[in-house]
Amino acid sequence: MFQKKIGLLFLLFFCTLAFVACKKEMSPDDPLPEERERTVFITTNSNRLYGYNAETGRKTWEEQLSGDFTGSPVIMEDTLYLVTTSGNLYAWNLRNQLPTVTGVINASNGLSMASTDTFFYFMGGDRLYCYNYRADLIWSYNGNNGASLTGVTFANNRLYAGFGNSVHCIDLNGNNVWVANSGFGPIATTVKANGDALFFGDDDNNMYAVDSGNGNVRWDYTTLAQVKSSPLVYGGMSISGSDDNNIYCVDMIPGTGGQGLLRWSLPTQERVRSSPAIHVPTNTVLVGCHDYNLYAIDHVSGQVKWKYPAGGLILSSPTVVGDNAYFSCFDNFMYCINVRSGNLVWKTNMNYTSESSPIVDNVTDEFYSGASGMSEF
16 A cells, blocks of 8 residues: 555656646747748738748738838848838838837838848938938938939949939938939839949830949930830840830940940830849749730840740739749739749739739848849849
């Protein structure tokens, strides 16, 4: 009997230890680990921000916005920032999806933003604004009554933006470096930087290259309609779509008499306002079109490798990460396409149309579309 009691006491002791250990492991005081997930962010025309898992298309974020935003937000450290047309600033921690700062600041044009390590920049009305991560206004730059129809580009420790018919170069303290207006029409593409040159298109049917040091025109190339597709500048070429239903590839080096030297052009069935992207390993240009297709084009020859038929017009500019291209469409879907094969990886219903372009948080890096002044090319 005594041995049985001793045995029961030992059993009770070990059960108590096991219970205490389990209770400690499940303690609500131990915070859950916070990890960023590879996410594709996109805004819709219903004023919502969505996030989708980059591998599966599973929805992981949904945030209601006050005001419109059709550009690309920016990521600084672990925080995603965007400013809507109503002037509402939103910032979310990418690890826990909690807002870090919100408020009403200056109204933006809802187009693509830019950032450095400590500041973010956006256009609104005839001004360029600089804010820090706490949403304090650092400075604003007056574009001299020129309406901003584009996003802002950060390159060469300078900011470049189109105001009306002019291109402005601004230093990081908000001071004007130069203004160029050499007979440009209204500038409705992002001004893209490559080396010592800037590239853009205008509503007077032209593609341009200007000197980034002083704004002097190096060449211009005339299409048959407005150029609203921000250029891809890669491999010695500037590539843009036009409202004349063509995609144009112009050499970065000027031809005779300062004219742009056409390398190739590709006809489509409708306007091209999507901004091209590049898949570097295969030299493949990706661009959407109003004819419902995403085109994959050989960068050197201009030959079509494949076309992916979406269910609506594509205003969105594709973002390429690894072997995948991400874009939104007016059929309410977000698409992920394998660039090498042209096959669908996944698509997901956003329930609303979208004309914005995705930004992909790859955890250690961010990838932007060609419509953004933060894109590599």
